Amino acid sequence: MKSFGAPALVSLVLAALLAYNVHAISQVSRTGRYLYTADGSRFYIKGVAYQQQGIVTDTSANNPFGEPSTFIDPLADASGCARDLPYLTQLGVNTVRVYSVDSTQNHDSCMSALSGAGIYTIIDLTLPLNGSIDRSSPAWSTNLLDQYLATIDAFSKYDNVLAYNVGNEVVNSSSNTNVAPFVKAAARDIKAYLTAKKSNVLIGYAAIDGSDDFRDPLANYFSCDPSNTNSGSTAIDLFGLNNYEWCGNSTFEGSYSDTENSFAGYNVAAYFSEYGCVPPSGARPWTEVAALLSSDMSPVWSGGIAFSYFPAASAAGQFGMITLSSDNKTVSTTTDFTNLATEYGAAAPPNTPAQASAAAAAFPSCPTQNSTFLASTTLPATPNLSACECLESGLSCQFTPVVSDYTVVAGQLINTACGLLGQSGGTCSDIAADGAAGTYGLISGCDPTVKLSYVMSKYYESQNRNVQACSFAGNGTVNSHASTSVSATSVASSCIASPSATFAPTAPASTTKSSSTGTTTSAGGPKKNGASTLVGGGFVGMVSMGVVVVVSGMWTVM
Numbered sequence: 001m002k003s004f005g006a007p008a009l010v011s012l013v014l015a016a017l018l019a020y021n022v023h024a025i026s027q028v029s030r031t032g033r034y035l036y037t038a039d040g041s042r043f044y045i046k047g048v049a050y051q052q053q054g055i056v057t058d059t060s061a062n063n064p065f066g067e068p069s070t071f072i073d074p075l076a077d078a079s080g081c082a083r084d085l086p087y088l089t090q091l092g093v094n095t096v097r098v099y100s101v102d103s104t105q106n107h108d109s110c111m112s113a114l115s116g117a118g119i120y121t122i123i124d125l126t127l128p129l130n131g132s133i134d135r136s137s138p139a140w141s142t143n144l145l146d147q148y149l150a151t152i153d154a155f156s157k158y159d160n161v162l163a164y165n166v167g168n169e170v171v172n173s174s175s176n177t178n179v180a181p182f183v184k185a186a187a188r189d190i191k192a193y194l195t196a197k198k199s200n201v202l203i204g205y206a207a208i209d210g211s212d213d214f215r216d217p218l219a220n221y222f223s224c225d226p227s228n229t230n231s232g233s234t235a236i237d238l239f240g241l242n243n244y245e246w247c248g249n250s251t252f253e254g255s256y257s258d259t260e261n262s263f264a265g266y267n268v269a270a271y272f273s274e275y276g277c278v279p280p281s282g283a284r285p286w287t288e289v290a291a292l293l294s295s296d297m298s299p300v301w302s303g304g305i306a307f308s309y310f311p312a313a314s315a316a317g318q319f320g321m322i323t324l325s326s327d328n329k330t331v332s333t334t335t336d337f338t339n340l341a342t343e344y345g346a347a348a349p350p351n352t353p354a355q356a357s358a359a360a361a362a363f364p365s366c367p368t369q370n371s372t373f374l375a376s377t378t379l380p381a382t383p384n385l386s387a388c389e390c391l392e393s394g395l396s397c398q399f400t401p402v403v404s405d406y407t408v409v410a411g412q413l414i415n416t417a418c419g420l421l422g423q424s425g426g427t428c429s430d431i432a433a434d435g436a437a438g439t440y441g442l443i444s445g446c447d448p449t450v451k452l453s454y455v456m457s458k459y460y461e462s463q464n465r466n467v468q469a470c471s472f473a474g475n476g477t478v479n480s481h482a483s484t485s486v487s488a489t490s491v492a493s494s495c496i497a498s499p500s501a502t503f504a505p506t507a508p509a510s511t512t513k514s515s516s517t518g519t520t521t522s523a524g525g526p527k528k529n530g531a532s533t534l535v536g537g538g539f540v541g542m543v544s545m546g547v548v549v550v551v552s553g554m555w556t557v558m
Contacts (some may be wrong), residue, residue: 003366026116028284029200030237030269031358035302037103040355044293045162045271045303047095048088048321050074052310065459071100071128074110075121081110084309087322087331089117092344095162096101097122097273097305100131103147103154111158120162122273122305123203125151125190130407133170138182139433140189142383148190149507156199163202163238165273166190171207174214176434180221180375187222188234191381192504204238206273209245209259216262217367218375223268224366226377234379239266240273240305244316246288248279255288257300263300263454267361269349272304273554278317283335289343295350303349306340369436381445382502388446390495392453393481395488397470399462400477410452413472417455424462428455430492442492442499456490 026037035043044131052072074080075098088096096114101107101123114121125148126132133140148166155161166186171179183205193201207223209215223235272292276284291297292304311320321337324330366377370428392398403409431451433444443454443544456476463469465484470476482491 010544025118025120027200028120028157030202031355032354032359032361032558033267033269033300034358035269036355036358042298042349042351042353042355043302044094044298044347045120045122045305046093046293046347047097047303047305048091048093048306048340048400049099049274049305049312050084050088050096050310051099051308053407055310070332071308073100073102073105073107074098075101075107075123076105076110078109081113083329083331083478085117087337088114088119088309091309091337091341093306094118094306095120095122095294095303096309097124099124099168100127101151103150103153104156107155107158111155111160115158115160116480120160121155121158122163123151123155123161123163124165124168124206126165126167129392133167133179133182133186135170135172135176135179135235138170138179138435139444139448140182140380140383140389141187141445141447142385142450143455144186145189145383146385146508147316148186149193149505152190152193152197152199153507156197159202161178163189163204165204165206165240166234166236169242169274171214171218173210174372175372177214177218177372177375178376180218180418181377181379181438182433183204184222184234184375185379187236188379189505191233191237192382192502193506196504202237204240204273205236206240206242209241209243212262213372217373219263219266219270220364220367221373223266223363225363226366226379228365230363235268235361235363237268239268239270242271242274243272243304244275244277246275247277248281248382249285249287252291252294254295256291260297260300261552262558263506266300267362267363269302270300271302274307275304276307276319278319284339285453286336286340286343289347290341293347293349298352300349325503355381374436376436376438379502380433380435380440381498381500382505383445384496384501385505386506387496388450391443391446391492394483394486394491394495395457396465396482396484397457397476398479399449399456399475402474406449406475409475410448411474413447414452414455417452417459417472421455421459421462424459426458426462430489440499454488461487463526476521477529 006122014340026039028035028043034239037043051074059504111121127147131144132146133144153166167183170183171177187203187205194201194203204419207215207218219239222239225231226234241259243259245259275288275292278284278287292301308319309321311323313319319336321340323332323334325332351373367373369375399410399413401409421428430443431454432441434440443451446454456470456472458479460466460470460476469479470478
C-alpha cells in the first residue's frame with residue numbers, strides 16, 4: 001500500500017496546474033476509424049473509470065452489477081480531484097471516464113487541473129433513475145434531450161472533453177435490440193447540436209460485450225446510415241465495448257483475437273470503454289494492456305478504460321485500485337494500481353497509420369432486421385419542447401401531483417388512465433413508441449408528465465368532462481384556460497404539426513419549470529420536464545407504452 005503525504009500532494013497538483021498554464025492540451029479528432037492529436041500523431045486512450053459508486057438500493061438479481069441509484073460527481077469535487085490527480089498522473093492515464101455529472105455544479109477546478117496534466121474526459125450524458133433511456137420501455141423525449149444538452153452546455157468551455165456517451169449498455173441482449181433506434185436518435189440529435197455549436201467533441205456509445213448475433217450488428221447499426229447516402233449524421237464517432245474477456249494472465253489469441261476479427265472492418269473509432277476482469281487469484285496483472293496497445297489490435301482499437309479507480313462492488317467481483325481514508329483525504333494504492341501503472345508505462349502502441357493516409361469514414365447501409373436484431377432503421381423524431389409545451393397548456397385535464405416525488409406515482413397513473421381509457425373505447429397509441437416496427441406515437445417524444453396529462457384529458461373528455469373523471473385521486477386538475485370544445489387529440493395535432501421532423505435542437509431556457517421538487521443526493525439540478533435524480537424511485541409502472549425513462553446501464557461490468 002502506498003500513499004502520498006500532504007506536501008507531496010500539493011507539489012504535484014501545483015506542478016500540474018503550472019503545466020496547464022504553459023501547454024494547452026492538444027485537440028483530438030477522428031479521421032476515419034482512428035483518433036489523432038493536432039500534430040497528426042495517433043491517439044490511444046490510456047484511461048481509467050473515475051467515479052465513486054453511488055448508493056446501491058436495489059440488490060436483487062435484476063441488478064447483479066451494482067447499478068447505483070445515486071451518484072457523486074467527481075468533476076465537481078475540487079478537493080477530491082486535487083487529492084487524486086497525483087495518482088492519476090502516476091498511473092499514466094491520459095483519459096478518465098465519468099458516468100454521471102451534475103450540470104448545475106462548477107467543474108472549473110477539476111477540469112482545468114486534468115487538462116493541465118494532459119488528461120481528457122469521456123463524459124456519459126446519462127443519470128441514474130430518470131436520466132437515461134430505459135431498455136424495458138424506451139423513449140427519446142424532451143426531458144432526456146434537455147438533460148443531455150444541459151450537460152453539454154456546462155462542459156462546452158473546457159478543452160479536454162474527448163467524447164460524450166449517449167448511452168451505456170442500454171441494449172444488453174438480442175431481445176431488447178428494439179431499443180437501439182432511440183439511442184441512435186439521441187446520437188443524431190446530440191451530434192446536430194454539437195455541429196450547430198461548432199464543437200468537435202465526439203459522440204460515443206458504450207456497449208455490453210454480448211453474443212455476436214446482436215453485439216456486432218448493434219455496433220454496425222450505431223455507425224450506419226439509414227438513408228443509404230453515406231451520411232454520418234446519425235452515426236456515432238466512437239464505439240466503446242465494455243470487455244472483460246481477459247482474466248489474469250492470458251494471450252491475445254486466447255482472449256482478444258475473435259473480437260479483433262469481428263471488428264476488423266469497423267468504420268469509426270473504437271475502444272474498450274471498460275476492461276479489467278477480476279481473476280480468482282485477486283490482484284489484476286493488467287497484462288491485457290500490452291495486447292490492447294499493440295500492433296495486434298491497433299488496426300481496430302484505440303486503447304481503453306481500465307475499471308475502476310475507486311472501489312466498485314458487483315456480482316462480478318470487487319473492482320477498484322485505491323482506497324480512501326474515512327475522512328476521504330488520504331489515498332492508499334493497491335497492487336492493482338501498481339500493476340496498471342507499470343503496464344501503461346511500458347505500452348508503446350504504433351503511430352500508424354499516418355493521419356494523411358487514413359481513409360475517411362464510410363457509412364454503410366444498416367443491418368437488416370432478423371430474429372436476434374430487431375432495430376428498425378426508422379428513428380424517433382427530434383423531441384420538440386415548444387410543441388410539447390403548447391400541448392400541455394391546451395389540455396383539458398392536467399397532471400398536478402399531490403406529492404413532491406411524483407415520479408413514484410406517475411407511471412402507475414398512466415397505466416390506470418390508459419386502462420380506464422381503454423374501457424371507454426379509446427387507446428394510448430399516441431404516447432406509444434415501437435423501435436422494432438419503427439412507429440412512434442404523435443406525442444411519444446414529450447415528457448412523461450405531458451403524456452400523462454394527455455391520457456388523463458382523453459379519459460376526462462370521454463366521460464363528458466365530468467370533473468370527477470379528471471381527479472385521479474387528486475392528481476389531476478381541470479384546466480380552466482383550455483377550450484371546452486377542443487379535444488386533446490385536436491390540440492396535439494395542432495401543436496405537433498410535424499411529428500416525424502428532425503432538426504438541430506436548442507437548449508431550453510434556464511427559467512423553465514423543474515420537473516421535481518425532490519432532493520438529490522448528488523446531482524441533477526432542476527431540468528425542464530423531468531430528468532430528476534430522485535433517490536425515491538423512477539417512473540414506475542409504465543410497462544407497455546414505452547414512456548418510462550429510468551436507468552439503462554451504469555457500472556454494468558461483466
